[in-house]
Amino acid sequence: MLSILQLQQLATCDRYNPAAYLELCRALVASGQVEAAKTYFNRWQRIDPDNPVIGYQRSLLLDADHLSQLPLAYVVDEFDNFAESFDRTLEGLNYRVPSRFGELLCHWLGENKLDRVLDLGCGTGLCGLRARRHTRCLWGVDVSADMLTKSKRRGIYDHLVESEFHAFLEGCESRFNLILAGDSLIYVGDLRAVLGSAARVLMPDGLMLMSFEEAEDEVPFRLPTTLRFKHARSYIETVIHECGMRVEHVEPYAIRKEAGMPVPGLIVVARCAGASNSG
Template identity: 35%
Template sequence: MNPRAQTSLQNSSGDLLADRRYAYAEACLSEGDAEGAAEMAEQALEIAPRYAAAWFLLGRAREARHLATADVAHHHAALRAYGNALDLDPHDELGARLRLVQIGEGAALGAISPAYIRALFDGYAPRFERHLVGELQYRGPELLVRALDGLDGARADFGDVIDLGCGTGLVGEALNGRTRTLTGIDISPGMLTEAARRRRYDRLIEGDLVPILRGEKQDSADLVIAADVFIYVGGLSPVMAETARILRPTGLVAFTVQWNPDGGLVLGADARYAHGTRYLRRLADEAGLDMLGLEPAVIRRERGSEVPARVVLLRKPGPPAP
């Protein structure tokens, strides 16, 4: 799944001629003419030097030229272009920080900004399910519910549930009729609009996961679930600490991750985070949660290939025996 590839980065410069040059640059790049794209983007920037989207597009074009020629000058030009885009777009809706990390500049953690994710999925929301489920054969919610049902003493009713990164509500659909209350959290208002149409959620909350979880009461949830969300989060310690706080004793956490066989946390070439066994076990220990399951899974396909993943189940310990 690469929603950004299907979403235009266009936002008007305020100058019609600059906007036309930008549109020509986009067309050139989509047709594989990176040099032409760079030339058109530079012409747009001569007219509108504070046009963040044109700087970002120039970075993409110079990055493509570097890949094609190995000329280090194109690499440095891409770094400068992405840096200028980030200066003009400090919330990083365009994803310049992510592109910088991918070409070797900056730290992987925090590379994917909340503003980028919001813009990405707002544009993706209307076709999200058709693409994800229909084309990529996404099965995350189904596999999570199956794993929960496979636990000893599995519950028919999951109680008070919080769905992290609920998107259009696929988890809500998978849990239909098996919750006392269901809360969905997502950063994208477009996704929440789609989720509201399902009428499965008692609450839908827009915003970043950690601040919202901090506002939830301690010992107020029986299950916290996250399907294919942590691929955009990376470092999970703050999320898991708040999750452990709001869980009732014996409460469960169920989530999927893209798999990193090297054991740690990495940002892959596909612009998604992957988590390995070593990282996940340390995460559970730090949060005071017991690891119940870490099972191999395929939750979607990408370019015709299965994307390796894991279904992770954690439990908050119960009260000590008297």
């Protein structure tokens, strides 16, 4: 690992080195030298004013405590780069959300087929694979074009849309019997807007299946260094209620492994308020 001094030398040499600037800013923030990091971010911005990486990395490093969602450019870049190795990597991390969603769908729906299902933040289609047997029409939405290319190859979606999912929900004129959000809401801190929009496009008696990384305390949400939001169970349940849905089921669930340890999470099933419980 290079020292801060070595990174400074690399960043300020005659040959422009954006990777050195990023690593230098990260190292300065990690060592508590926030003002120095701001200085180098400003210098980097002057050298390369059209580089979108600078803005969102600055937000992530200097304003993480105030972020209610991750910068869209960061999420797109992250998943475009991750698309080719996504399934293989998650398999190695014992990623279990899609399989648990499949079990819950069998429990709640049996052999019934729904008219329309929405896979929100569909990625490469891991949750969609489990939902296909339960629907006549499956929609997938994701911000990453490369992820959508992978999901298209599966041949399981009737409609695939490249969009930030809150923007999609806001403009959507279709209604859905079921919405899946498998590890997509961990990139959103404040859940009110997206869950409110999701409730709007759910049909009466519609279900929403969600996964979250669980916060260790009652702070509504926080963004740790993993850059995936953690949410408090009480906050999730409150927002679901505020958005016109009710909580049907909550279970603690190990989302995947990280550094060899299980990541504590929650699987949540919500239903439009006022509908009868058929589960």
